[in-house]
Amino acid sequence: MIKFQNITKIYNHNTTAVDDVSFEIDGKEFVSIVGRSGAGKTTLLKLLLAEEKPTRGKIFLDNQNVHKIKPEELPRLRRRIGVIFQDYRLLSSKNVYENVAYVLEVIGASDLEISRDVPQVLEIVELADKAQNFSKELSGGERQRVAIARALIPRPEIILADEPTGNLDPYHTREVMNLLSRINEMGTTIILATHNKEVINNLGKRVITLEKGRLVRDDEKGRFIL
Amino acid sequence: MLVALKRIIHSGWLSFRRQTALSFATVSIMMMAIFLITSLFLLQGMTKFLIADLQDKVDISVYFKKDSSEEDILRVKAELSENPEIKNVAYVSREEALEKFIERHKEDQILIESLAEVGENPLLASLNIKAWQASQYTAISIFLEKGPYQELIEKVDYYRNKEVIGRIFEISSNINLAGIIFSLILGFIAIVVAFNTTRLAIYNSREEISIMRLVGASSWFVRGPFIVQGVIVGVIATLLTVLVFTIGVFFFSSRIDLFIPGFSLFGYFKAHFFTLLFIQLATGVGLGVISSWIAVRKYLKV
Numbered sequence: 275m276i277k278f279q280n281i282t283k284i285y286n287h288n289t290t291a292v293d294d295v296s297f298e299i300d301g302k303e304f305v306s307i308v309g310r311s312g313a314g315k316t317t318l319l320k321l322l323l324a325e326e327k328p329t330r331g332k333i334f335l336d337n338q339n340v341h342k343i344k345p346e347e348l349p350r351l352r353r354r355i356g357v358i359f360q361d362y363r364l365l366s367s368k369n370v371y372e373n374v375a376y377v378l379e380v381i382g383a384s385d386l387e388i389s390r391d392v393p394q395v396l397e398i399v400e401l402a403d404k405a406q407n408f409s410k411e412l413s414g415g416e417r418q419r420v421a422i423a424r425a426l427i428p429r430p431e432i433i434l435a436d437e438p439t440g441n442l443d444p445y446h447t448r449e450v451m452n453l454l455s456r457i458n459e460m461g462t463t464i465i466l467a468t469h470n471k472e473v474i475n476n477l478g479k480r481v482i483t484l485e486k487g488r489l490v491r492d493d494e495k496g497r498f499i500l
Numbered sequence: 501m502l503v504a505l506k507r508i509i510h511s512g513w514l515s516f517r518r519q520t521a522l523s524f525a526t527v528s529i530m531m532m533a534i535f536l537i538t539s540l541f542l543l544q545g546m547t548k549f550l551i552a553d554l555q556d557k558v559d560i561s562v563y564f565k566k567d568s569s570e571e572d573i574l575r576v577k578a579e580l581s582e583n584p585e586i587k588n589v590a591y592v593s594r595e596e597a598l599e600k601f602i603e604r605h606k607e608d609q610i611l612i613e614s615l616a617e618v619g620e621n622p623l624l625a626s627l628n629i630k631a632w633q634a635s636q637y638t639a640i641s642i643f644l645e646k647g648p649y650q651e652l653i654e655k656v657d658y659y660r661n662k663e664v665i666g667r668i669f670e671i672s673s674n675i676n677l678a679g680i681i682f683s684l685i686l687g688f689i690a691i692v693v694a695f696n697t698t699r700l701a702i703y704n705s706r707e708e709i710s711i712m713r714l715v716g717a718s719s720w721f722v723r724g725p726f727i728v729q730g731v732i733v734g735v736i737a738t739l740l741t742v743l744v745f746t747i748g749v750f751f752f753s754s755r756i757d758l759f760i761p762g763f764s765l766f767g768y769f770k771a772h773f774f775t776l777l778f779i780q781l782a783t784g785v786g787l788g789v790i791s792s793w794i795a796v797r798k799y800l801k802v
């Protein structure tokens with residue numbers, strides 16, 4: 275379903291963030307990408323979302339080259355992918371409810387669906403009482419949970435979770451990982467980037483290990499090894 | 501489609517309402533731009549009136565010999581009237597000239613008495629000629645003095661006025677040109693300032709724009725609310741400016757009218773109200789929309 279083909283990304287002509295990486299991900303897979311800080315995990319996700327262009331190589335989603343898509347077709351591709359950004363990227367001018375509702379508006383959901391689904395999802399991430407707050411009024415972990423709610427709500431085919439538990443306490447970490455596993459069991463492809471050893475080891479799913487931008491391991495039922 | 505439009509408008513309105521300080525700033529800058537352009541419009545109206553008024557006062561007079569018949573004079577008048585360069589020809593008979601003279605000098609007892617002593621009407625019949633352009637007066641006076649009618653003519657009262665006429669036209673065309681250049685420069689500055697204010701406002705939202713793109717919003721869905729905001733700013737700024745102008749013109753009209761007799765600023769304002777409103781709306785909304793459009797486009801490339 276997703277294919278990275280000899281992907282190299284060099285920023286500013288000197289930082290090589292990703293170095294000749296190739297791998298494939300099947301539909302409904304749950305893949306973790308691990309590696310030290312700066313190993314290139316976020317960069318890989320950005321490349322898949324066409325936020326960045328690769329210096330060399332190609333990325334395919336359903337046999338379509340992601341970086342050859344016409345600009346006006348790009349939104350359609352992105353609507354298939356829900357992203358939990360490492361830095362949350364909430365819309366600062368909108369409150370929690372509107373942030374989550376926005377992605378439903380984007381896909382053209384009806385007002386009825388929005389008023390039904392948004393409170394439900396906010397309930398799941400335990401933020402129902404913060405619905406009217408703006409992101410600057412939230413704690414780091416609360417922001418992260420808004421980002422999670424936003425990524426999940428349109429029921430995308432693929433979820434990119436970039437360090438989704440980075441700011442969460444052990445209790446919420448477990449909740450979120452259980453949530454992601456359940457969503458995966460229902461058929462959503464999940465790509466998780468993290469350096470949380472415990473999370474990886476509890477999952478027992480495929481693990482791709484990056485080191486300084488290079489792919490050094492790719493194990494089915496992998497463990498966190500650095 | 502309709503749902504998307506509704507959401508775009510709602511979102512634009514929300515942003516306008518929430519970013520109070522920013523909205524206040526953009527509305528006031530936009531008001532200044534509209535204010536300037538409206539002032540220039542009114543100023544143009546006033547100078548046009550002044551110039552027309554001034555030019556209307558300029559004419560040349562041909563005086564006919566005492567023995568020329570009215571018929572001959574009217575023949576000259578008819579011929580002159582056919583000339584497209586000439587705006588207007590007015591005939592003043594000897595009797596009319598006398599009446600006017602007496603009317604003008606009725607206070608001056610000695611003059612009236614001496615006039616009575618002369619016994620007959622010493623004044624000459626004349627034609628008052630107004631041309632469309634000052635440059636035509638020389639040609640007209642040459643035609644009269646050297647042309648087929650020279651026998652009839654006593655004198656052409658042009659050379660005496662020549663300098664004044666030339667200067668009046670020179671000044672008025674200078675005023676006009678200066679007005680246009682001044683308007684263009686000020687209008688340009690107003691537009692640039694308003695444009696950059698919008699750009700700065702949207703620069704603040706560049707992060708949001710890229711996020712919207714990354715969660716799959718089409719460029720229209722992102723751009724829309726900013727354009728709606730531009731429209732709201734433009735409309736509110738226009739309405740406020742109209743209000744300010746209506747009140748201002750109403751109160752200052754009488755004072756300005758003193759400077760320019762015969763001109764009513766309020767009347768002019770009223771007569772051109774809808775033209776003005778259109779110009780103001782076009783300025784406000786046009787500027788808001790175009791500058792939002794251009795500013796957003798830059799950040800849509802994600």
Ligand SMILES: Nc1ncnc2c1ncn2[C@@H]1O[C@H](COP(=O)(O)OP(=O)(O)OP(=O)(O)O)[C@@H](O)[C@H]1O
Nearest residue numbers: 285286289291309310311312313314315316317318
């Ligand atoms: N926009 C950018 N411009 C220049 N260099 C960048 C940019 N983004 C990332 N890099 C560099 O690319 C390398 C990989 O960054 P990346 O964000 O992919 O790491 P990561 O594996 O996600 O790290 P972390 O675990 O800390 O999130 C780093 O050395 C980083 O400094």
Ligand SMILES: [Mg+2]
Nearest residue numbers: 315316317360
């Ligand atoms: Mg990262």
